[in-house]
Amino acid sequence: xxxxxxxxxxxxxxxxxxxxxxxxxxxxxxxxxxxxxxxxLKQVLPELGVAPENIVFLSGIGCSSRLPYYLATYGVHGxxxxxxxxxxxxxxxxxxxxxxxGTGDGDALSIGGNHFIHTLRRNPDLNVVLFNNEIxxxxxxxxxxxxxxxxxxxxxxxxxxxxxxxxAALTIGSGGTFFARAFDRxxxxxRAILKRAAEHKGTALVEIYQNCPIFNNAAFEAxxxxxxxxxxxxxxxQGKPLVFGKNKxxxxxxxxxxxxxxxxxxxxxxxxxxxxxxxxxxxxxxxLARFADDDSLxxxxxxxxxxxxxxxEDALAAQIQxxxxxxxxxxEELLKGENSYEIKSAS
Amino acid sequence: xxxxxxxxxQVNVTSKTSVSVLxxxxxxxxxxxxxxxxxxxxxxxxxxxxxxxxxxxxxxAPAGTVAGVSGFQLQFSSKPVYTPGAxxxxxxxxNSAALKANLKNLHRGGIIIAGTEGFDEKNLxxxxxxxxxxxxxxxxxxxxxxxxxxxxQLTREALKESGLSSKEIDRCKxxxxxxxxxxxxxxxxxxxxxxxxxxxxxxxxMAEANIKAMKAGYFFGDETExxxxxxxxxxxxxxxxxxxxxxxxNEACAIALTAASRKAGLELFLGSYPITPATEILQxxxxxxxxxxxxxxxxxxxxxxxxxxxxxxGGALAATSTSGPGLALKIEALGLAVILxxxxxxINVQRGGPSTGLPTKPEQSDLFMALYGRxxxxxxxxxxxxxxVDCFYTTYEAARIAVEHMTPxxxxxxxYLALSSEPWKVESPDNLADITPRFxxxxxxxxxxxxxxxxxxxxxxxxxxxxxKGLEHRIGGLEKQHETGNVSHDPENHxxxxxxxxxxxxxxxxxxxxxxxxxxxxxxxxxVLGWGSTYGAIKTAVEQALEKGHSVAHAHLRYIHPFPKNxxxxxxxxxxxxxxxxxxxxxxxxIRDTFLIAPESYTKVQGVPFNEMEILxxxxxxLKELKS
Numbered sequence: 025x026x027x028x029x030x031x032x033x034x035x036x037x038x039x040x041x042x043x044x045x046x047x048x049x050x051x052x053x054x055x056x057x058x059x060x061x062x063x064x065l066k067q068v069l070p071e072l073g074v075a076p077e078n079i080v081f082l083s084g085i086g087c088s089s090r091l092p093y094y095l096a097t098y099g100v101h102g103x104x105x106x107x108x109x110x111x112x113x114x115x116x117x118x119x120x121x122x123x124x125x126g127t128g129d130g131d132a133l134s135i136g137g138n139h140f141i142h143t144l145r146r147n148p149d150l151n152v153v154l155f156n157n158e159i160x161x162x163x164x165x166x167x168x169x170x171x172x173x174x175x176x177x178x179x180x181x182x183x184x185x186x187x188x189x190x191x192a193a194l195t196i197g198s199g200g201t202f203f204a205r206a207f208d209r210x211x212x213x214x215r216a217i218l219k220r221a222a223e224h225k226g227t228a229l230v231e232i233y234q235n236c237p238i239f240n241n242a243a244f245e246a247x248x249x250x251x252x253x254x255x256x257x258x259x260x261x262q263g264k265p266l267v268f269g270k271n272k273x274x275x276x277x278x279x280x281x282x283x284x285x286x287x288x289x290x291x292x293x294x295x296x297x298x299x300x301x302x303x304x305x306x307x308x309x310x311x312l313a314r315f316a317d318d319d320s321l322x323x324x325x326x327x328x329x330x331x332x333x334x335x336x337e338d339a340l341a342a343q344i345q346x347x348x349x350x351x352x353x354x355x356e357e358l359l360k361g362e363n364s365y366e367i368k369s370a371s
Numbered sequence: 372x373x374x375x376x377x378x379x380x381q382v383n384v385t386s387k388t389s390v391s392v393l394x395x396x397x398x399x400x401x402x403x404x405x406x407x408x409x410x411x412x413x414x415x416x417x418x419x420x421x422x423x424x425x426x427x428x429x430x431x432a433p434a435g436t437v438a439g440v441s442g443f444q445l446q447f448s449s450k451p452v453y454t455p456g457a458x459x460x461x462x463x464x465x466n467s468a469a470l471k472a473n474l475k476n477l478h479r480g481g482i483i484i485a486g487t488e489g490f491d492e493k494n495l496x497x498x499x500x501x502x503x504x505x506x507x508x509x510x511x512x513x514x515x516x517x518x519x520x521x522x523x524q525l526t527r528e529a530l531k532e533s534g535l536s537s538k539e540i541d542r543c544k545x546x547x548x549x550x551x552x553x554x555x556x557x558x559x560x561x562x563x564x565x566x567x568x569x570x571x572x573x574x575x576x577m578a579e580a581n582i583k584a585m586k587a588g589y590f591f592g593d594e595t596e597x598x599x600x601x602x603x604x605x606x607x608x609x610x611x612x613x614x615x616x617x618x619x620x621n622e623a624c625a626i627a628l629t630a631a632s633r634k635a636g637l638e639l640f641l642g643s644y645p646i647t648p649a650t651e652i653l654q655x656x657x658x659x660x661x662x663x664x665x666x667x668x669x670x671x672x673x674x675x676x677x678x679x680x681x682x683x684x685g686g687a688l689a690a691t692s693t694s695g696p697g698l699a700l701k702i703e704a705l706g707l708a709v710i711l712x713x714x715x716x717x718i719n720v721q722r723g724g725p726s727t728g729l730p731t732k733p734e735q736s737d738l739f740m741a742l743y744g745r746x747x748x749x750x751x752x753x754x755x756x757x758x759x760v761d762c763f764y765t766t767y768e769a770a771r772i773a774v775e776h777m778t779p780x781x782x783x784x785x786x787y788l789a790l791s792s793e794p795w796k797v798e799s800p801d802n803l804a805d806i807t808p809r810f811x812x813x814x815x816x817x818x819x820x821x822x823x824x825x826x827x828x829x830x831x832x833x834x835x836x837x838x839x840k841g842l843e844h845r846i847g848g849l850e851k852q853h854e855t856g857n858v859s860h861d862p863e864n865h866x867x868x869x870x871x872x873x874x875x876x877x878x879x880x881x882x883x884x885x886x887x888x889x890x891x892x893x894x895x896x897x898x899v900l901g902w903g904s905t906y907g908a909i910k911t912a913v914e915q916a917l918e919k920g921h922s923v924a925h926a927h928l929r930y931i932h933p934f935p936k937n938x939x940x941x942x943x944x945x946x947x948x949x950x951x952x953x954x955x956x957x958x959x960x961x962i963r964d965t966f967l968i969a970p971e972s973y974t975k976v977q978g979v980p981f982n983e984m985e986i987l988x989x990x991x992x993x994l995k996e997l998k999s
Contacts, residue, residue: 077837077838077843078837081845083847096843098837099846099847100711100845100846101848102680102707103707103848106677106704109669110684112667113640113642113689114681116640116682117638117685117687118686118836121838138671138674139673139674142670340665346660353661353663355630356799356800359797360614360616361616363617365414365415366614367417367612
């Protein structure tokens with residue numbers, strides 16, 4: 025399939041979004057947030073300076089996991105929940121490739137939950153785009169591990185009683201080295217975050233609040249519409265105070281370990297009293313991650329946490345290099361082994 | 372160090388062809404080490420050899436109980452041996468539980484060397500002997516030659532000035548036994564001395580204490596009157612000149628994967644999760660970094676196989692190793708590997724099932740799962756190793772088939788082969804088959820479109836790995852259109868693809884050797900058809916039946932799917948076919964179904980291998996029936 029009619033360009037001639045579009049029509053529903061994510065990816069990929077043949081998109085199962093089909097890179101649409109170990113294996117075998125994973129809240133956090141936590145702690149250099157729509161779309165509307173308590177779906181007709189996962193807290197708690205949150209509708213921000221994720225050396229987890237217009241429409245409405253967005257979300261930027269609101273007159277400060285919202289106009293605080301965002305501070309990132317559990321706090325977007333830690337594949341490569349200091353083992357040596365013995369005479 | 376020099380009395384040395392020895396004691400008695408050392412010495416001596424360790428699944432089962440008995444059996448011989456021996460000639464029993472657990476497998480008239488301290492009141496009670504009963508004294512062992520030896524006391528005496536703690540001294544008692552057995556079989560102890568010095572490089576006194584205990588055992592044989600009537604034995608060496616090494620089945624699998632990656636010019640990736648009795652494959656490969664091997668201990672069995680699929684997609688020789696419960700977990704991913712049509716080696720070291728079953732015991736009960744255990748029509752090649760050394764050749768062959776036919780391959784071993792060992796004449800790289808990956812070359816824009824699922828005459832597609840310019844393509848678990856690989860739900864296309872995947876596997880029969888007869892006439896009364904680890908027992912039984920003049924032959928299958936092309940013809944050359952299996956009868960179904968014949972099924976599901984006597988009895992019974 026494929027990109028055979030696409031004009032191959034040799035780097036460094038600039039590539040465009042078109043170069044990353046495959047010949048397959050996206051089969052997502054009209055109005056689905058996935059279309060936007062695909063659009064932003066196609067715009068970001070040419071900016072990475074990586075040739076299309078060196079980029080691989082892997083996915084599991086679900087609406088979002090169709091992503092690889094629509095990008096003119098290498099891609100594998102795998103099995104449910106298993107994109108992360110597949111990506112880990114590929115990255116270990118081929119560290120030079122740019123490896124991306126498209127996954128959803130069900131794929132990554134439910135059936136693939138075990139792989140999710142272990143991948144994060146190992147930190148292979150992967151870019152994980154987690155489409156979180158808080159619902160199962162492809163199987164038609166069952167609740168997911170991120171669905172809110174009380175959500176009525178076909179499998180929770182009386183309302184969801186499972187406490188939802190907090191993706192940010194789970195990522196940081198699993199030893200992840202990068203977490204960012206973005207919205208499907210805010211293309212500019214999404215592009216910036218995807219680029220940051222690509223540049224991060226290690227497992228970069230990007231949670232995208234993505235609207236499912238069919239089964240969970242408007243789940244993120246409070247954070248997405250022009251009216252309410254400014255008061256309900258906060259964009260965190262490195263080194264800057266946590267200011268939000270339509271008139272930039274609200275802020276978040278720390279009272280001990282407790283974040284509180286202050287009104288910069290009415291309360292006796294200025295921006296210098298506010299929390300300064302620091303991506304390298306895991307304690308602050310952990311508190312930030314918990315904002316989502318408290319409706320009185322704005323929902324953070326942006327890069328919560330970024331830590332520079334050796335990747336799994338680099339650590340393994342270093343061990344191999346070390347083992348080969350005394351020379352690369354030959355096939356003869358391998359077959360002979362270390363405890364061979366000679367028998368000199370026959371009976 | 373000095374040893375008391377005494378002039379050895381003259382003791383008769385009798386030549387024997389074969390001896391089977393069991394070292395048995397409590398799990399903490401060091402029997403595995405003793406057995407391994409003895410086996411190493413015997414191997415270097417040039418004997419033919421086959422070993423089998425037998426230990427409980429618990430790391431430390433209650434001391435002194437039958438459940439806690441750990442054994443190491445070996446047979447060494449001046450002619451080829453294929454099993455550790457149906458029964459043993461000599462049993463070392465460090466305690467009464469060891470005796471109780473193993474007496475039924477000792478030849479009548481066999482030798483028992485009993486550590487008397489293990490037969491005290493406490494040990495007898497722990498072993499479950501009735502109060503007051505002691506087999507060493509109550510006449511129940513009158514059919515055997517019993518040598519009660521105060522092993523612990525003699526070890527303590529030998530080491531009283533060693534400076535070791537009493538606990539450390541007591542732990543050297545296995546070395547006393549080792550020395551005694553070296554004396555009994557006129558074997559040199561220098562090899563073990565070297566091993567001890569190497570093992571305790573930083574604690575020389577510990578090496579010396581172990582050596583002293585061993586020599587004390589050796590010279591005890593000389594000094595005591597105990598063995599005056601029995602004498603000593605000599606098993607003359609047999610192996611031809613050459614360089615040898617001793618391998619277990621699991622080690623052989625690991626070496627084979629590494630060797631295959633070298634021959635194929637690929638990097639080896641193993642994604643696995645520890646599971647008994649397959650774990651040593653992962654452990655062995657983790658130590659092969661010098662050869663560029665990448666191992667990944669995954670979070671679970673599924674991640675093990677899926678990471679391997681990722682690595683295979685990237686162009687590595689990828690493998691995963693497991694046992695039954697793990698294979699069950701990998702099965703969905705195996706379906707993905709089948710539809711992606713990428714190379715993957717899955718080594719399944721079978722153990723007793725279902726569920727956790729008998730984790731440390733061998734069984735051949737995963738054959739059906741290997742052949743049929745997938746959703747959808749998902750054929751793949753299945754091959755089986757028949758001896759520890761054959762684990763090398765069969766795993767190597769699995770890698771060859773996987774890479775050259777772009778398919779996952781299941782390679783079956785079992786808990787018996789995994790841990791058994793035998794000497795292996797070091798193989799030359801030149802003798803190994805070439806393995807040729809079919810990588811798709813880069814493509815220029817003006818070239819014809821790349822068709823990921825275009826097939827060659829063998830129905831094999833090419834391997835297009837990321838990083839290859841112009842081949843960017845998307846594949847996945849959804850059914851694909853013929854040649855283009857695009858997602859397709861077209862009814863006729865699905866049927867065509869199903870047929871093509873099946874034909875691809877069937878055509879592997881063109882690249883594998885024809886089935887041969889291992890032993891016996893090409894036509895005759897009875898063919899014993901085996902697969903897997905039953906090889907040694909069948910081989911030995913058929914040899915014995917032939918010596919008796921019976922018309923019986925032995926064929927052993929390595930290729931179970933697809934079968935060698937001439938198998939049907941071979942089966943037709945005998946009046947009856949008997950299929951021994953360590954399961955409830957699985958291959959027999961496949962043979963019956965494929966060739967429409969009615970073979971005799973002979974099964975054993977006890978978590979222990981067949982022994983040659985069982986097979987021989989079955990052969991003679993069947994031949995009697997045929998004649999009547």
